[in-house]
Amino acid sequence: PSSGFDAAGAALTVINALSLLLAITRLSPWWLAVSLLSLIVHVWHIRRSRSPFLNSGLLKNRSYRKLLAVGWCVLVMNLGNLFLMPLALADLYGRSPLAIGLTIAPGAVLSAILTPFVGRWIDRFGNRLFLLIGHGVLAGVLLAQMLGVSRSAAFILCGYLLFSPAISASTASLNNETSQLLPRESLGSGMGFMQLMQFFGGSVSTAVCGLLLHHYSALPAADSYSKVYAVLLGVSLISSAVLAWYCLASRQTRGGEGTAGAV
Structure with missing residues (x-):
């Protein structure tokens, strides 16, 4: 009781x-x-x-542990990029707070417009497909930021136009996948722990990005931002690998259950 x-x-x-x-x-x-x-x-x-x-029993579920890792990484990427973009726009291009807001706002607006459509597409095509697509977009944007953050502020504007919807789609797909994975009696605690891990990932991300910028402060500003974006790109690749592992393991489990049913 x-x-x-x-x-x-x-x-x-x-x-x-x-x-x-x-x-x-x-x-x-x-x-x-x-x-x-x-x-x-x-x-x-x-x-x-x-x-x-x-609930310690949740952590015995290998699939749930993989999704926790993905959720942590997604928020690391999201909050890390949101932390770096305004600083890069101010340090590299001398943008005012108003100009920084106007540069970032279109991505958030586009994400809000696409949200209802993305929800329908996730229901139609599945969570895992959108998680994989979202991770591909996130990795591509972070790679572009790493290579081109010092070339033009347009890299940041165009990058966030893709990054923000990809984050929204990845988060929605992840939460939906987690809710379908967990048994009903563990749903509340499991989703709560997922949210806790995501928020913690975001907190760690901003702290570590700030420390890295300070560590690379002796370098030209463009190089320091590029190196920190390289770290976020590494996080995206790790998350993509864990997600691919999760999808492969789920497919093998489903295939094994189908074979057992046939026998």
Whole structure:
């Protein structure tokens, strides 16, 4: 039977995330030690709690773990790019805040216009197809930004016109795929944990991108932004590989079930 809301588990989750972010942003071994200690305490708490805030049983599902990794990477790419674009427009092209907003806004507007259509297309053609297409577009845009961020502000404008709808389609497909994967009794906790991982990925992304820009500050500005975009491109390739692994494993599982049914 349920024992109510797990306040201790919720508090430990916040401490886990906050201490790890502080360890990253401050490059502090002390905060890293706090994070590891709080994680150990959290694992012990989950094992002894009847209704833990984080359902450990979910992490035994290999397919769900792969989707968690993809969700984390998608938000790393999204928040990382949103963090870098205004800075690049200001540092490389001297754009004012108003001009920066007008450069980025068309991508967001296009994404909002396409959202209802993308929803119908996902229902018609499937989550995995749009996840794969979205990842292909994201990798292509990040590659273009890495190579051309210093050539023209148009690279950023045109890149975000593609990037924003691709992020929206990937996120919608991912959440839909996750909801179909999870059993009904685990749906709430599973989707909640997915959202938590995504938000945490976005927080880590902005912190790490800022640290990398500072690390490369001795280089010309164009080179420093190019190197940070290369890191985001690496994240997109890792996410694409995990997604391909997930799709292949799901296809093999479905094929094995079909063979067993035929026998």
